[in-house]
Amino acid sequence: MTTTTFSDISIYCPPLQEPRVKCKMEKPIIGKCSDQHWFAILISFLLCFIFLCFDYSAFLGPNNGVASLVNKQANSLVIMKNKTKNLVSQNPSRDNTKEMKSNSDSCSGRYIYIHNLPSRFNYDLLKNCLSLTRGTDSNMCKYMVNLGLGPEIKDPDGVLSNKSWFSTNQFLLEVIFHNRMKKYECLTNDSSLASAIFVPFYAGLDVSLVLWNSNIKVRDSSGLDLVQWLVKKPQWKKMWGRDHFLVAGRISWDFRRQFGNESYWGSNFRFLPESYNMSMLSVESSAWKNDFAIPYPTNFHPSKDTEIYQWQSKIRGKTRKHLFTFAGAPRPELENSIRAKVIDQCRASSACKFIDCSSSGGNNCENPVNILRVFQSSVFCLQPPGDSYTRRSIFDSILSGCIPVFFHPGTAYSQYQWFLPKNRTKYSVYIPVRNVKEWDVNVEKVLLGISKEEESAMREEVIRLIPKIIYSDPRSKLESSEDAFDIAVKSVLERVEKVRNVIREGGDPSVGFADPDHYKYTFSDNYS
Structure with missing residues (x-):
């Protein structure tokens, strides 16, 4: 569409009718035509100017005439420009800039792909909840209801408020997080679009079955099987796992047995070379750079922002x-x-x-x-x-x-x-x-x-x-508040993007993952 400017505006008058008396054009008209003919030509020009170029209503008031005509055309052009601008913004074409395309996609840079793991790594653990009681003081099965939030708390004394309170077990964070992730607004089935890859491995529940087993091969088997499954997937080869992350409901040290001796605690999952490339979010991190601590689940799981405000006020x-x-x-x-x-x-x-x-x-x-x-x-x-x-x-x-x-x-x-x-x-x-x-x-x-x-x-x-x-109820969504899940996901996406930038600039992508100097770092008791 060609944009018209004020310089394009012209006043068009149709050509005058040819006079009945023909004049020869070899020489100037003035020299050949009679005074009557010349007078007729002048009268014709005058009539054209008055009746054709002027708005005939000019004689009715000072606000009409040629100025009115120019103003009307100028106003029409402004309206047309605005309509065109609105049309482009509402219907972006394929020729629009990359910036316009990204603005139209609120999930750009936020897409997450979830690996469809074999059920032995997650859902089967929930089905066999009776076996998860080892190392805990109570039956874990009762906590599986309400998508891992546990049973609703009965509070006849009014210590709590509304119906957002549940008997949540602290070891079920990975289940709660997974159920929240299923409702994440920017999930994708196309892993090529994903900014990060989520691995729904219930690492804490899995290791709780074998932490007290004297056979370290048994303790290490699930973690080894998982990474062997992952490395065969095309998604792994994209960044060799550096865009992958998982969540654990137990402390990081449960997965960092440094030596092959049965007297040492935990599995060796986080010391596997492939596991080095993944980020793990857990209730307590280690000193290694690929571990990140996120809050323990509390008993408060609001489904609305107003429930948070009411509790804060209380x-x-x-x-x-x-x-x-x-x-x-x-x-x-x-x-x-x-x-x-x-x-x-x-x-x-x-x-x-x-x-x-x-x-x-x-x-x-x-x-x-x-x-x-x-x-x-x-x-x-x-x-x-x-x-x-x-x-x-x-x-x-x-x-x-x-x-x-x-x-x-x-x-x-x-x-x-x-x-x-x-x-x-x-x-x-x-x-x-x-x-x-x-x-x-x-x-x-x-x-x-x-x-x-x-x-x-x-x-x-x-x-x-x-x-x-807090972690809000997975069956609903908060409108204006960011909870622990939202902050964790946003932080993971930022972390992966930084790694991508390092790769684009030709840097070492292993920085921030494997830490060869990890033995030199401990939490200082002399913290000031």
């Missing part, structure tokens, strides 16, 4: 009668555990509430309502390391608006970097423990030294973090 207005709280059990078998000292200090203080989660403590921790009720009435929640650096209690604490108190950087600061503020003082208290045997810090005195203004600011930051550390 806990914001809570009266907190306890200065600090600890929920847990001692770890006498762990020589360097600070648990015993924390429990002793809590029991000795009238400002502390202790919830005994040991088998002799009446199993008060089995019902999440018992934990959340106390956390909601506490200003600070103590989070010392247990069997590993991290605890699910961290996220129960945040969910309750209770400011977490950490004693080791590996409990949160070195872990959930996609989810928690880099400035740890905004949302938590840190009491370093450099030597457990010599540790003589009085927790109560430290917490009493925090001003009410600092306390209020930290609690507000904790409440603000709630959407980021």
Whole structure:
């Protein structure tokens, strides 16, 4: 379509009728025609000018005439330009720029392809849930309902709110994540379009079957079978697995047995050469660069944004009668555990509430309502390391608006970097423990030294973090809030894109995956 400009506008007058008296053209007309003929020509020009070029309504007012005609044509051109512009924007043609094409596809750069694994790597584990009880204190089958969220919590006392609360088992993160991924808005069946490849291997559930098996070949068999299956797929050869990622509901160390000795813990899955190229998201990461920590699943799985806002409003207005709280059990078998000292200090203080989660403590921790009720009435929640650096209690604490108190950087600061503020003082208290045997810090005195203004600011930051550390119900979708799943997926896509850029620029794509200097790196106890 040719665009017309104002320079293209011209006033068209039809040619004058030829005069009845013919004039010879060899010489100028003035020299040949009579005065009458010349007068007739002038009159004809005048009539053309008045009746043909002017709007005849010019005689009715000053706003008409030639100026009116030009304005009308100019306005018509502006309208035509706008219509053309709108038509192009609404119906982009094949000749449009690449930028217009990408803008029209909201999933550009976000497509994910899910491998269709043999059922032995995921669904069969759920069918055989009775065998998953080894190493846990309860039957895992009851937690499989509601797409892995577990049974709905009965709360007659109103400690919780609405119907978004479930008895969720902390080891079922990989099931919850997989069910969320099935509803992801940018899935594709064409792996060539995918920016990342998801491997729905229930690694945590699988390894839980064999962690206590003395035969290390049995412990390692599933991980080896998985990578052998993956490397045969065309999707693997695209980036040799560096665009692949999986999720585990157990800590990373359960998959990083460094030596071929049965006395060492775990499987060797993450030390397989092919596994080096994949990223793993787990509830606790290791020091290796291809591991990333994502939150433990809590009991709160909202289906609407309003349920999050209502909960935040509820806990914001809570009266907190306890200065600090600890929920847990001692770890006498762990020589360097600070648990015993924390429990002793809590029991000795009238400002502390202790919830005994040991088998002799009446199993008060089995019902999440018992934990959340106390956390909601506490200003600070103590989070010392247990069997590993991290605890699910961290996220129960945040969910309750209770400011977490950490004693080791590996409990949160070195872990959930996609989810928690880099400035740890905004949302938590840190009491370093450099030597457990010599540790003589009085927790109560430290917490009493925090001003009410600092306390209020930290609690507000904790409440603000709630959407980021929960997993919404897979059967619905939040409209405006980003939950832990959304943040994790976005971060994986950004990571894979960085690797692609390294490859495009001719760099080493193994950077950020295999880490030959991993033995030099540990979580520092002298974190400041």
